[in-house]
Amino acid sequence: MPNDVYAPPALPKGTLRVTPIGGLGEIGRNMTTFEINGKILIVDCGVLFPEEHQPGVDLILPDFTPIKDRLKDIVGVVLTHGHEDHIGAVPYLLKLRQDIPLIGSGLTLAFIEAKLKEHRITPYTLQVKEGQKERLGPFNLEFVAVNHSIPDALAVAIKTEGGSVLHTGDFKMDQLPLDNRITDLRDFARLGEEGIDLFLVDSTNADVPGFTPSERAIGPVLEDVIARAPRRVVIASFSSHVHRVQQVLDAAHANGRRVALLGRSMVRNMTIAADLGYLKVPDGVLIDFKKAGNIPDNKIVYMSTGSQGEPMAVLSRIVNSEHQIEVGPGDTVILASSLIPGNENAVYRIIDGLTKLGANVVHKGNAKVHVSGHAAAGELLYVYNVLRPKNVLPVHGEYRHLVANAKLAVQSGVPVERAILAEDGTVLDLRNGDVKKVGQLDLGYVYVDGSTVGEITEADLTDRRTLAEEGFISIIVVVDKSTGKIITGPEIHAKGFAEDDSVFDSVRPKIEAALAEAAQSGSHDTYALTQVVRRTVGRWVQASFRRRPMIVPMIIEA
Amino acid sequence: MPNDVYAPPALPKGTLRVTPIGGLGEIGRNMTTFEINGKILIVDCGVLFPEEHQPGVDLILPDFTPIKDRLKDIVGVVLTHGHEDHIGAVPYLLKLRQDIPLIGSGLTLAFIEAKLKEHRITPYTLQVKEGQKERLGPFNLEFVAVNHSIPDALAVAIKTEGGSVLHTGDFKMDQLPLDNRITDLRDFARLGEEGIDLFLVDSTNADVPGFTPSERAIGPVLEDVIARAPRRVVIASFSSHVHRVQQVLDAAHANGRRVALLGRSMVRNMTIAADLGYLKVPDGVLIDFKKAGNIPDNKIVYMSTGSQGEPMAVLSRIVNSEHQIEVGPGDTVILASSLIPGNENAVYRIIDGLTKLGANVVHKGNAKVHVSGHAAAGELLYVYNVLRPKNVLPVHGEYRHLVANAKLAVQSGVPVERAILAEDGTVLDLRNGDVKKVGQLDLGYVYVDGSTVGEITEADLTDRRTLAEEGFISIIVVVDKSTGKIITGPEIHAKGFAEDDSVFDSVRPKIEAALAEAAQSGSHDTYALTQVVRRTVGRWVQASFRRRPMIVPMIIEA
Structure with a gap:
């Protein structure tokens, strides 16, 4: 993929080197390294899910080659939020050096700790929250609240001798989020006033015009569908989408229904979220799946995984009659989720299968049961205008998303040569407010297949x-x-x-x-x-x- | 797939037997047989394109088993229009019996004849047009104009001793089509007045609310994009979409640009369409691709195939630098086409590749450069209300589309037990205005791989x-x-x-x-x-x- 591979020069003292390792040219395996004065800070360490031209691959990791010989210099990994494409590769990184500190919010750390437990790793962690400042070697960190499709997401400002950076992580600008925790534009304004030399900004929805609707808009739709449902309701969504599940609990409660959670990851994540207070469970609404069979059909909602047609998830197993729950005529199934490109055929097979079983299937295509987790073009313009960064590096996106985001930056007044298009492995040096491309590393895809990592070529x-x-x-x-x-x-x-x-x-x-x-x-x-x-x-x-x-x-x- | 396979009884004299062979439960390989008094009429004989879980398969054919031993009883094949999913399997049928007459409109026959020439078959044909009546054994046929994303499409009324049927083929209800040839609701009204016992109706867009916009709406968008394009313009669409190409020719002409057609199927089909008068080529606008290199960049439009990311088509070859045309900064590429489910990853790879080459990529996602060829829910209601059929059989669709279409029929007043959900191989007998399911054949997918037909299992x-x-x-x-x-x-x-x-x-x-x-x-x-x-x-x-x-x-x- 990289056009011209060339090695960067030795890094001069006092210069900040920024290298996106993953996430530029793909939606997933987000990871960026920051280096100054011999120390390295990592932001995010996620996985990418394979496409159909990568058969048999379970996961794709960022290529750790650039840091493999520098493990002792790593001061920490900031995890902006708890999604797999930001934390999923942490176990593989910690297998290289187990005591690298992980820095993140309460929910983010709880999710990664649960994952690491399966790998039998107990990590060193530093829990932070918005407004907090931390110093890690030459890096002065400051955390800013951002709103996303998982609670407790953070942007991180990184101030160094070489310059100041702001990395958004994933975010959107819901002005009335369920938890009232908005993306903190006041903090963005202050940081902009202090001076941000380089702005790393989520590009996922940069080519979507306008504004992402509020998560709140989904609640009444769910409530209405549940109210009209004559028999059982099955709702599928992402197992980390705490606010979506919150709305399901609330809508079920309002309709006098109880909710049983289905699927290992759904149960695990929501237990964590409820324990930590991110999920507010209305009194008595949750019921163990094993006891749900005793509830009348018009008094139960099943909340499950499998909204992307994943063959082993609950919803697929229901369709294939491999699950205790048998969906039939009069039942309602809601896919309260996006349709990730590449999953269309699998999802439509699920919808057809459920329709054939007699269910009424409600999905994004016929009702407002999903909103995106990422800022659309209109929201990104707000951020650019509030922050006024010197240089912009669009991150998190396929190439077309990065280009669309760079165009928005330019429209907001960033000089075109300071809206930087880079790809995985592009080495950028920051000093005195100027960013220079100084190298292009040859980074590959690292495939996980079964228990093997990087053996499949x-x-x-x-x-x-x-x-x-x-x-x-x-x-x-x-x-x-x-x-x-x-x-x-x-x-x-x-x-x-x-x-x-x-x-x-x-x-x-x-x-x-x-x-x-x-x-x-x-x-x-x-x-x-x-x-x-x-x-x-x-x-x-x-x-x-x-x-x-x-x-x-x-x-x-x- | 079929739930309960059972053989139909012998067909009583005077009863019309209707058997969908393909197209019910999938978008493609449309084919239906009609049998009465020992004679068989076939409507359409198309192919289905494989999905990713059918690797290496080139095409999927309808299963000819039910007619294999009845070849001599076939009185003809009515082809409703010239799309592959309606005519693509004809060569394989004619290999079983070469003198089966093909009945269709001028353009439809021209397309199938060109295809059969490649298979070295010269077919027996009967050219018909809207308003025309023909008798084929026990079948009295009457053809009705319908509007679709290819010119000269026909619906066919089939009147027999057992009852009267209307089959729409594919259609939509563009009220201001480019060729002013609308779906003839006056004829539908008259046929309804005379009495239609069974209505076979296109379900492709039955789950899309509202109305399909007019093809005419695309013209000004194309004209505008071309007017603003600083350098070359490449437009990709389906190679049979005569009206889309018409609009490209007109928009290019209005902007003082010439048009070179790229891709074997595009050149072949448009040559046929122009020869027969379906494509009106503005004087001097077309130029041979070989001479297009001499035209200044801001005076040329390339019209190509490959809008679905097909690896061997022109657009993919351009992206992979395997084509004489090199796209670069300042060039504009328009994907004036739908995004067929399952092709998303391939199409997005094309968009990313073109973006990386520096092109401005315009597509359905960011501009109004495509409308569907199929009637949406609002249009279908018009048809039901005008025709008032006794029984309805939704055809052409995945199961969810058939269900959505049946619901529309019921909403318009068709009794629920007369809105018939069937699948490939369901045998339906019509007599005295009543339709009964009398059998379910066990039909499979017939895979074409290389030169082998049906050998891959x-x-x-x-x-x-x-x-x-x-x-x-x-x-x-x-x-x-x-x-x-x-x-x-x-x-x-x-x-x-x-x-x-x-x-x-x-x-x-x-x-x-x-x-x-x-x-x-x-x-x-x-x-x-x-x-x-x-x-x-x-x-x-x-x-x-x-x-x-x-x-x-x-x-x-x-």
Whole structure:
């Protein structure tokens, strides 16, 4: 992806070096490093979820190469909020050095601690809140409240000898949020007055015109749908969306219904949120799933995961009749969630499956049951105009989002050369209010597959895609070590190519003839014979089927 | 997919049997058969494009099983319009019986004839137009103009001894279409007055509230974008969308620009449309692509295919620098097209790639450059109220679309038991104005892969998905025929599993030990030994990697 890779120079004392490691050119695996005077601060350390051209991959991590040899210099990781794309890679980082301090708000730390517990890691943590200032080596940190689709999100100002930075994390500008904790524009104004040299700003919705509606707008819709529902209601959303669940609890309560939480992550996260006071559970509204069967159908709401069509989540299992809950005629299912690009087919399969079972399916497409967690263009302009940063670095987005965000910065008065388009691995040096690109690191995708990290390579994925498209044909021939003559075979096996192995009857004599010819001409080392078989089968399959399966010839000498 | 498969009874004389073969439960491969008194009429014969869980599949055909033994009874195939999902499977049908007559409008027949030419088939055709009546055996046909995203689309009324049917094909209700050829509600009203017993009606947009905007609304937007474009303009859309291309020609002409068509299907279809008078080319506006390089950048528009991110189409090749046209800063690219679900990631990759090249990308998400070709809910209500059909069969849609359409029918006054939800293979008998479900055929997906039709099975696709997710490990052992002792091996090869074969060093002794034990216990037929290897490697890979690659053990006796 990076066009021109070049190494940055040694970092002069007093200069702040900013390197986005992930999140620029993709929605996910957000991570940025800040370095000055030999010390490194990290902001966020998230995962990216794979697309369909990355089959079998469980997670994608940021490439830790730039910090692998600098672990002892890391003063801490600021986690702006508790979403997977900001905290999900922390366990993998801590496996490199377990005592790196994690800095974040109460809920953020509670979420990462629960995750680390599964990895059997107890982290060093520093809990902070908005308004708080902390010094970590050469970094003076100041935390600012921001509103997002998870409570307790923070922006972080980083003041150093080299200059001052503000990083928004993910945010939006809901002016009437459920918890009344708005993105603190007064603090942004003050920080702007003090001078922000570089502004790292969430680009996710920069190409969406206007303003994200308030989360509050969803409540009445949920209440109305639940009020009209004749039987059971199942609501699916993200398992970390505390305020969405809050609205479900409130809407259920207003309708005299009880709520059972479904799905391991939903139960775990909401237990944490309730314990810490972020989720206010109306008296007696929650009921254990095991006891929910005793409640009449018109008195229960199930709150579940699986709104993105994830095959192993509750909703998919319900559709496939692999869950204790059987949805049927008269039941209502609400997908109170976004539709993340790439998940459309999976989600529509869920909607079709539920419709076929007789359920009334309410979703973003036919009712106002979701709002985004990110600032749209109109909101971003407010922020630019209040902060008036010297330089802007759009972060968190595909390239088109970064470009759209940079355009907004320019429209608000930031000089075009100070609205910086960078990508993962771009090295930026800040000094005296000026930002210079000084390097471009060659960072890759690090794939987690099963328990392996970084072992699956791009070449493996290319092989997997070939196998997926066309299957493979393997041809085994045992030949005499000295003469190259066939002892046994060719045995031909195929997977994903044809049901019936008899299709290979016509190629067997061709292989025998080709090998005999090769043996006669004296070229019978196994590599040469392998190539003979590959060529023979390749030509035959192309001519006979116009297909290109992977051909796996194996010559065994005996 | 079908819940309860059961065979229909023999068809009584004078009863009309209607069987949707494809298009109910999917967007594509539309095909319905009508049978009475021993004769069969087919309406449409289209293809379905595969989703990501059908890797390597080129096309999906309707399952011709119900008509395979009845070929001589087919009186003709009515093609409602020239889109692939309505005509694309005709070549495969004609390969079964080449002289089945094709009935359709001028443009529709021209498109199918061009396609059949590539298959070296010259079809028997009967060209019809709106208002025309034709008798084909026991079927009295009457054709009605409908408006769609391709010119010259027709609905067809089928009057028989068993009852009267109206099939809309695909349609919408643009009241000011570019060619002034509206969906003929006066004819619908007259047919309704005469009595329509069963109404087969397009469901694609039944869950979209309101009305589809007029195609005409796009023209001024295109004109405006082209007027502001400082350099070259590339516009991508569907290669059969004559009216969209018309608007591009007009907008370019109004701006003093010339237009070069790119892509084989675009050139072929527009040549046909212009020859037949459906596309009105302003004098001198078209220029051959080869000569377009001589035109100044601000005087040219390229009209191309590839708006869905198809990897081999012009737009993808431009993004990957595999096309003569190099897009750069200042260029404008317009995706004047829908975003078909499932294509999101591919299309966004195109948008990101173009943005990175410096182009200004205009698409449905940021400008009004596309309208749908299908009637939304508001339009469907007009049709129901004008036609007042006795029974309704929603067609063309995923299950949720069919349900949404049936609801609209009921809202308009059709009794709920006469708004019929069916799926591919449901057999419906019509007599005396009543429709009865009398059977459910077990119809499958027929996959085209390369030059093979129907050879790839669901089992092959399952294998392909496994291979895609996890790759495979093959283990070859040559054993002594009589003792079962290892002669050579185990040789282990893997694809899509790990870059480095040394990961297998630790399992080799386990395989040897397991085989030795099996040989000692006397169980050394190849099948038993194969299972021993499979089990040994399977356990090892699960314990060591928590992954489940396909394991392909091969025991060769020598």
